[in-house]
Amino acid sequence: MKKVLITGFDPFGGQAVNPSWEAVRLLPDEIGNWQLIKRQLPTVFHKAAAKVLEEAAAQNPDAILCVGQAGGRKGITPEVVAINLREAGIPDNEGQQPVNVPVVEGGPAAYFSTLPVREMVKAMEAEGIPCGLSYSAGAFVCNEVLYTVLNRFEGTATRAGFVHVPFLPQQAGEKLPSLPLEDIVRGLTAAIRVL
Amino acid sequence: MKKVLITGFDPFGGQAVNPSWEAVRLLPDEIGNWQLIKRQLPTVFHKAAAKVLEEAAAQNPDAILCVGQAGGRKGITPEVVAINLREAGIPDNEGQQPVNVPVVEGGPAAYFSTLPVREMVKAMEAEGIPCGLSYSAGAFVCNEVLYTVLNRFEGTATRAGFVHVPFLPQQAGEKLPSLPLEDIVRGLTAAIRVL
């Protein structure tokens, strides 16, 4: 049995919940061949990335799948790429709001995800879940986590990636799209099965 | 046991499916105290409304709930009101595209739905389904059906209403929101339970 370290974030931006953690905690402990190690990350620059690396060192997983909230998106979106940029439209949970700062000084401009993102999308489509590839994880804490993990595990057997999920209905108000929690759980389950 | 006549539409506007009928046909034959009589309507001015009236005459239902597709909406939306207007941005399935024509010559400007629309929204919210009241059923075939039915059953014990549902994921493309079919079925089930 293989091991996947899967993470969700705590709430940020004035929200009461974060659908990424709500969904991750509802996942079963095993999906197909995969044993799930679930952890919550703080929505804080540096700390979130540090915690993933620490847990990865402790658990030695075969794969790392970080999940985050992307309010306003219409479906579940595996991220294709992480860029070497920290830039925040809102403060993180400790008030940090960097502008135009690299994640890793002197690092490459980007890393591509090493998870099978296109297969993950196909698996979710087959379940009737709104989903699609995303070519941008933004430049907030989510992107920093993905960049950091891909940077750390470059050239190793440990594969890593990120999936953004939409708001839950109670977060979305009348102007933004959302997805029921059950669908997010169902989508992540389908995606993990094909890791 | 009470009887509800529930309808969905056939596909229109170049779509291969209509989520309203896809969901209606998947509903069970009984929900709570309600026996469901399911019918498909053509997306055609005059004919859809005529068919509902005909089925209603044959079945003598306690309630009539028509369901239609509203591509671009983010959730399931019980309609509060129908207006006395036919006006089409696209042709119906027989090529009719009226502009600024009343549904019923000399009829009142509008009728309010006689279903408990606010309770229906609360019941769907309790299931975690994206939903909300809508104050406009548009001016296409859906609105005509609702206006016609409310006009016909005004002052009787037969209650009537309309619910719009979003696109399915396979219809939406990457730019529009959608909802999995399971959620539409689940939402309609919750709404029917409180009729």
Add this chain to the structure above:
Amino acid sequence: MKKVLITGFDPFGGQAVNPSWEAVRLLPDEIGNWQLIKRQLPTVFHKAAAKVLEEAAAQNPDAILCVGQAGGRKGITPEVVAINLREAGIPDNEGQQPVNVPVVEGGPAAYFSTLPVREMVKAMEAEGIPCGLSYSAGAFVCNEVLYTVLNRFEGTATRAGFVHVPFLPQQAGEKLPSLPLEDIVRGLTAAIRVL
């Protein structure tokens, strides 16, 4: 020369500006054959409607055009109809938040606008402005104002209507559409010209 009473609202819902008043105040005092009488309304149930009626009594205008903000809309939308319903998703500027209350007890379910809404849309389209008919003015203060005015002037020569305008760019954040103030002014100007 004919006289149009044109109104905009004060800011509400935590916004610093209301594009309806920002645009109305920038309009010239004359457009084509029309002399403009500009007034600001409070975003308060009862008071806004009372103020329009009062100004209309004082000014005896040929037409009344109320303008309001509809955050999240993509273009300028003349309203086709007002419904006999007060229902608020957020409190007005004095904390009122009615649910399912008629504007006029025993009044008709709706009134159609008596302004040439389709010509107004065509005039704005000819200017390249994003616009379209709207079949719902909602159930907040805007709809109450329109319903009240149409109710008051039913059967008279005074025509009345309502136009909703989108957020300004500084209000919209990154998730909602908006329109530059210049375009709103340009659109209203074109619409007034064809009243």
Add this chain to the structure above:
Amino acid sequence: MKKVLITGFDPFGGQAVNPSWEAVRLLPDEIGNWQLIKRQLPTVFHKAAAKVLEEAAAQNPDAILCVGQAGGRKGITPEVVAINLREAGIPDNEGQQPVNVPVVEGGPAAYFSTLPVREMVKAMEAEGIPCGLSYSAGAFVCNEVLYTVLNRFEGTATRAGFVHVPFLPQQAGEKLPSLPLEDIVRGLTAAIRVL
């Protein structure tokens, strides 16, 4: 006086116009210190990028600013980064629809734009134009052009970047946002002034 090579694309995806070229051709020949050299590119993989490089070789510009259509966006968006990926949701104008192919075999995962994208956004905001940074130019022809140009001029004095613009009102239908052509012209003008 400095020289900027500025490009727009021809229509694609069934559209009758491309707002990028419509706007570029309306720009004046000089803006501030900048002389504009305007060219239209075909929406075709390889050919668009080849034409920019060819024109750049002929003109030896100080800056290259490519403009493209991003239907569904709400404002004008300077692109922060180009990624080494060709992936098309729809065919280009010669029927090519690559999936998961690099722009440059063995090239770096991404390049950051060398234009002052944050100043460009500030300049457009000051004009009241809906705008914002974008962290993804997609993976269609637009991204390929930007990646190719940044790859070619890496380490040289020639700066390069890309700006995506929304649909025009006549393209958008009722479900998608758009921006009047005048605003796109005004926004690009403000952005070029601060190159």
